[in-house]
Amino acid sequence: MATGEAGPGQARSISQPRERLEETMRSRLGRECVYVPSCRFGLYAALRHWCPPGGRVLMSPVNDDVIFFVVLAAGLRPVQAPLNPADASIDVDAVPEEVWGSLSAVLTTNLYGNPDPAPELRARCDALGIPLFEDAAHAIGSEVGGRPVGAWGDASVFSLSKHVGAKAGGILSVADAGLREALENTCDDLLLPRRTTAEVAYAVRPYAEAAVRGLRLRRAAWATMRLLGLMEREEIRMPLRPEELARAVASAPDLGAHDPWVRVDMHDYRLRSGRFRLTRIGRKLDRLDDVLARCRAGTELLLSTPWAGPAGRTGQGAGPSGRAQPLFRVPLFVADRDAATAALARRGVVVGYLYDPPLDDYAGADFTDPSPSPEGARWFARHALPVDPLRARTVVEALEESGARPAEAPEGLGPFGG
Numbered sequence: 001m002a003t004g005e006a007g008p009g010q011a012r013s014i015s016q017p018r019e020r021l022e023e024t025m026r027s028r029l030g031r032e033c034v035y036v037p038s039c040r041f042g043l044y045a046a047l048r049h050w051c052p053p054g055g056r057v058l059m060s061p062v063n064d065d066v067i068f069f070v071v072l073a074a075g076l077r078p079v080q081a082p083l084n085p086a087d088a089s090i091d092v093d094a095v096p097e098e099v100w101g102s103l104s105a106v107l108t109t110n111l112y113g114n115p116d117p118a119p120e121l122r123a124r125c126d127a128l129g130i131p132l133f134e135d136a137a138h139a140i141g142s143e144v145g146g147r148p149v150g151a152w153g154d155a156s157v158f159s160l161s162k163h164v165g166a167k168a169g170g171i172l173s174v175a176d177a178g179l180r181e182a183l184e185n186t187c188d189d190l191l192l193p194r195r196t197t198a199e200v201a202y203a204v205r206p207y208a209e210a211a212v213r214g215l216r217l218r219r220a221a222w223a224t225m226r227l228l229g230l231m232e233r234e235e236i237r238m239p240l241r242p243e244e245l246a247r248a249v250a251s252a253p254d255l256g257a258h259d260p261w262v263r264v265d266m267h268d269y270r271l272r273s274g275r276f277r278l279t280r281i282g283r284k285l286d287r288l289d290d291v292l293a294r295c296r297a298g299t300e301l302l303l304s305t306p307w308a309g310p311a312g313r314t315g316q317g318a319g320p321s322g323r324a325q326p327l328f329r330v331p332l333f334v335a336d337r338d339a340a341t342a343a344l345a346r347r348g349v350v351v352g353y354l355y356d357p358p359l360d361d362y363a364g365a366d367f368t369d370p371s372p373s374p375e376g377a378r379w380f381a382r383h384a385l386p387v388d389p390l391r392a393r394t395v396v397e398a399l400e401e402s403g404a405r406p407a408e409a410p411e412g413l414g415p416f417g418g
Helices: 017-029 039-050 065-073 118-128 177-190 196-214 218-227 242-250 275-286 288-303 306-313 337-346 359-363 375-383 389-402
Strands: 032-036 056-059 077-080 105-108 132-135 155-159 170-174 330-333 384-387
Touching: 017 032, 017 170, 017 275, 032 039, 032 177, 039 065, 039 105, 039 132, 039 155, 039 170, 039 177, 056 065, 065 077, 065 242, 065 359, 077 359, 105 118, 118 132, 170 177, 275 288, 288 306, 288 330, 288 389, 306 330, 330 389, 337 384, 337 389, 375 384, 384 389
Parallel strands: 056 077, 056 105, 105 132, 132 155
Antiparallel strands: 032 170, 155 170, 330 384
């Protein structure tokens, strides 16, 4: 059994469903864990605990815009990092020294499960005396430097919606066990009371989704959601609404003021979880190792294709053991992403988790410090086609039939172009 992977029965002596989830993740990471209703909520709690308002946080510009708004909500200034265009990891050596000296914290992304260089970032943060936060939402089974992703930071956050497939829940993990109670209290102060309607909606959602799939009603369902105001993204990025955002930023730290941005795609992100929800998440978590094994197999297949780019051909997608990382999505690189996306849609494969344009181009200098070297992030955001490794064979067949051409590697963009 690999580092960071626990057998499905190891936590069954824990009687309460919340404690059971925490113990299962504790056994994977070797550090204290606190259950939270979402990854974004756990990150906000960690940022508020460690970082005084006005601090500057180095982060990836190829990231979910929700995470960007969480940083703003915590009263912090996002600073966009230069990226390695092969896998969108932070390019430590390309961050100017004056930027390092101005930071209050560093936040990793581990995009799609490809790890950021946590050992190097840990060393930098230690030298500067600032915290390292790991966003491991996509990387619950990935490893770096001989440890699980999430075992390097002062705090790390995990999503139980992604690999686990529970569509709810998260974990806030901390290196210092003595801080657990304080962080749990911080979370309790920020949580909102559970709503019966939210719990009922969570209970029936799997059946509703199964009915939509079985009756081939996806388009009708999407149209209904838009009509009811539940579909908040017409494009990849949500609307910025700069004037409203400026007012919210002026009141930060304030999660409530930023709620219209932070809640997108998950309106119950800060609600207390009911027992039914926690129990279902626990059952899903019991099957995680099987999911990770299947993700590894799919990742290996996809990284062997012409669309994998240099990251796949040079083994950058492999963990310390030489095995493929169990990626949540495998970023392939195609010349025409729209055409490839359409080809996959005809096979029933939906392409999501696109983060284009990069955050500095999306938000502008009013709300973030732009990357000093933005080209790598722009190239990755424009060409990456993130596909589900659990649908690997269907993806390969669809791209082969469509004649999708691999994207040409950019010249002179650091590790990719070298």
